[in-house]
Amino acid sequence: MRRKTALAGAATAALVLVLSACGGGGGTQQPADSSSGGAAQPAFNAGLNEVYNPSTKKGGTLKAAHSADWDSLDPGDTYYGYSFNFGRLYWRTLTMYKPGPGPEGNTVIPDLAEGLGEPSDGGKTWTYKLKSGLKFEDGTEITAKDVAYAVGRSWDKKTFPHGPSYLNELLDWPKDFKGVYEDPDADYSSAVEATDDSTVVFHLKEPFASMDYVVQMPMTAPVPKDKDTGAKYKEKVVSSGPYKFETNEIGKGFTLVRNDQWDPATDPNRPALPDRIEVQVNVNADDLDNQLIAGDIQLDIVGTGLQAAALGKVLPDPALKARTDNPTIPRLWYVSVIPDTPPLDNVECRKAVMWAADRVANQTAYGGELAGGEIATNVLPPPIVGQEKFDLYATPGNKGDVNKAKQALAACGQPNGFSTTMTYRSDRPREKALAEAMEQALAKVGIKLTLKGFPGSSYFSDYAGNVNYVKKNGIGLAAHGWGSDWPDGYGFMQAIVDSRTIRDAGNYNLSVKNDEVDKLIDQASAELDDAARAKLWVDVDKKVMEDASILPVVWAKSLLMRGKGLTNVAYNEGQSMFDYILLGVE
Amino acid sequence: MSFLDVKDLKIHFPTDDGLVKSVDGLSFSVERGRTLGIVGESGSGKSVTSLGVLGLHKGGRARISGEIWLDGEELNGATAEHVRGLRGKKMAMIFQDPLSSMHPYYSVGHQIIEAYRIHNDVSKQVARKHAVDMLGRVGIPEPGRRVDSYPHEFSGGMRQRAMIAMALSCDPELLIADEPTTALDVTVQAQILDLMRDLQSEFNSALIIITHDLGVVAELSNDILVMYAGRCVEYGSTDDIFYRPEHPYTWGLLGSMPRLDREPTERLMPIKGSPPSLINVPQGCAFHPRCPFGERTEGKAETAAPALTETEGGHLVRCHMSRDERRTLWENEIKPALETS
């Protein structure tokens, strides 16, 4: 009986999925005012486009676990997606992703700020107005100074080496600035300043359109200057969100309890359902999956999906599969086709690689559709705002086209093919499988690949991302993968297609060296109109595909399991995982 | 009935290779205050016999038949627990190598105290005092100090004295000494033998001395039993065995006895060959493959087992040759050869 209804639920969910796909992702629902819905029927992807098991019931303890540990709990020193997501339980930033399911999840809305940023000076100055009635956990008022101070302290990379450097790069810092600790009286108002208690103003070096996305990052979470203890602040972060730290044992775990100074009236986005949140870190990854399946914990904080061992158990079991969501995340697995290495300096030879690749075999190498992802035909993944799917190298059945590849080889002056080397990270079995699939497919058109694996930890510093190494060893292809910091074109593409980011070593852009691409990036970065900007990033995407310097493999999917007894579960596109601020427990 | 009466004792061990007949129909008896020597080569079954009397084969794989009467009580049919209660108290044993026979981790005193307290419900202090007394009686100097020494801290002779003290700690009425002097050098041997003789007269116990060396039992024993392949081949008073021996095997033993008036390397009549397998005991007379006089039995030695027959006044011999033949051989050939050398 139970199984029947579960199947019916699955069918309904599938139908919803089909409809939403046809309708271009429209028709999603908001979780806000639904009451506790009782026992929801689990179904595959039930949390993808609507809230699964919606509830407004407060109370209970949410048990969460992490298979490793935070880089830091300090909002100024952390750079993981899960940390940005989870941190919103104890911090608030100027803006935030719209909570909840569906495509709207990757748009930004104000959080501490009354509204989104107001650009002036052609996008070089951004002004944010704070709401009133905001308080830290100790009852003191949160002012614009606390936000400006937080940004100022995050500049000090000696103290905070982990956090993102966007604001270090974008803002107009004083030339001789040494950071707030070495020079406590320094004036850094040329970069960020509080013009009054409720106004924060950012001054940028160059016009920049995606500022609202940057300030949703935790560098703008307010830090009270008199409570700041530098590198030790992570031991006792002063909360600005609905929860505060009760205990915090670094390396073991921590407990969050309600922050009674948090005023829900200033914060319509956080339902703050559980009374307590217990987090354990450094939990054995396979055991964590088992506990999640069994219900001993309800949330896997890392949010990148189940381990291989658990996948083998969950996918064949309909009851377990019904508890999972399988979103496409803003991550692309791809092959860099490096134009420095002859004959790949000729675009026709690069195109031959595009035509010859067997996309189905490549997808299989990554674990197939559910565990791996959707076959990618261009650079931007579907969850990116304004993404367009296009295919310049369509082949029958996505299995490659030998004739077109041979034509391209002829046009390149290499009618009999050529030999080159492909690198991959040897500690990633999927990249190894990809390299082998490529070797087979390219052999059919006469391109011979020599495969070389390298340790992942030094892959970019010493091998594929090291300009000298690549030139000396004639590396033509390199397995690669990239995920975005925020779901717009800049957030995803800038680091991997802007040729001006290329340094001697440690590069993430291995292959895109195209002036036209760079020009388009500058145009897009400065465009303040959302729709026009999104369109420009699609142009960048198209230019890169024409350049044939990136061979997309799959737009990654993750398989997330909804914990037993969790309420209000929804996949958020901005976070690329469940929206942690919505969660409650039965 | 004697104090110890063993009748037709058989101790057989089943093994993967066959049945080992270690003791195969042995009878003997000992009275209080008297001493029996059991003599034979190693593997003749002497030690198995002594362990059998003490009931130490019980509960193992051994098949035991026959009767063992001790002070009017049959032990072979008694329960293992009952026999355990007699061991150490009514009958005790002195082993061959006191170094390996005493536990290396416990002090000598501890081991004597343990032996005493099994059978006597006394406090540790009382038992300790008794142990010191016993060590003193066996001639260990400074017994109050040496009682806390470990076996490895004793010399070989001292260890054997301690072993004797342990065996005598409960005044046993039957004492079995298994090669008590083999591991000791000659002067110490004599001391230990003197000690045992003194103690026996003092305690008036029945004593069985097991040895491969006739010299050891010559002075100490009243009677001697010569064993070969699990059986008795000759039995008699010490005088019988030394002055009127009738079995060729006994002659061999006498011939291989080291004597002070003779070079130790000279052997008049060494026993040829090696002791027989106890699984496949030779057909007929078990000794015949090694016997220099086998042809005199006109082939009987190879087919029929000779019976143990009385030759004169309690002197028993198991041999196919006639009494006269044996006596003639002894008087005319063996005895002169032993004496002239």
Place this chain on the structure above:
Amino acid sequence: MFTYIIKRVIGAFAMLIVISMVTFGIFYVVPQWAGASPEAMASRYVGRAATPETVHLVAERLGFNDPVIVQYGRFVKGLVAGAEYDYGAGVEQCPAPCFGYSFISGQPVWPDLLDRLPVTFSLAIGAAVLWVVGGVSVGVISALRRGSFFDRLSMGTALAGVSLPIFFTGMISLVVFSYALGWTPPGGAYTDFSVNPAQWAYSLLLPWITLAFLFAATYARLTRAGMLETMGEDYIRTARAKGLHEREVVVKHGLRAALTPILTLFGIDFGLLIGGAILTETTYTLPGLGQFAILAIRNQDMPQVMGVVLVAAMFVVVASLIVDLLYAVVDPRVRLS
């Protein structure tokens, strides 16, 4: 005896110094041979897509630009005299023995080690009791009933116990007893003894049994072999001839002698285990030294690696010293010089 202990302690110190140098060398010198710059080493301790400036600053803060000998000297000085730690907003005193601060979390290493020691100790002590009692009794019974069904069954199980890795038995036991049956708590449950002894034992039950199973197997086999040997000794026959009860013959005379080699093994095993039961703690997510060690190595967190290596080495050294002293107590024939 006293001189012996002094000699051993001095030897132990020398060994710890050598171990610290080797660890230091592996960490600092080997990458240099491979051509890694201070920046390349520092790049392990920065966030994603860090700028070259950030990497440079971190290299400087962690002292990678100094010669290795200077870095080692700084480490030794910290151990002996303590050190100072600049956390940005102020300076913290790190009293001796200062093992430094984690490259990753910035936490002082020494308090962390002390904090995790009780967990590992709890795990080791409980498991040790189980495996010694279990392994030795099974071994004794097997030896006394050689060739019986019990003997063959237990020795077969022991072989499996030795062969199966703990991350396998551990994971299976969790799935069966914790998640399917619900008899034992899930992985990661640990309650300190001082908080609630009953809960402490309950939370460690499964790790104890799993770990004990692994060791008990070895001990059962060793005890069996030792018992077979000692029960054939002459002094066992003597004990029986005295009229001792069989139970006392087996325990007081047989087992006592058979246990001596087991004591040696136990000392070393226990010392190693206190140094960190890496696989068990990882499998069951117990916050002990073993988990600490594996995380430190995975994160290439030098001060933590150094701290846990030295502490573990110290336990092994101390354990072997205790074993040697105990040996002299157990076997009066052994004299220390």
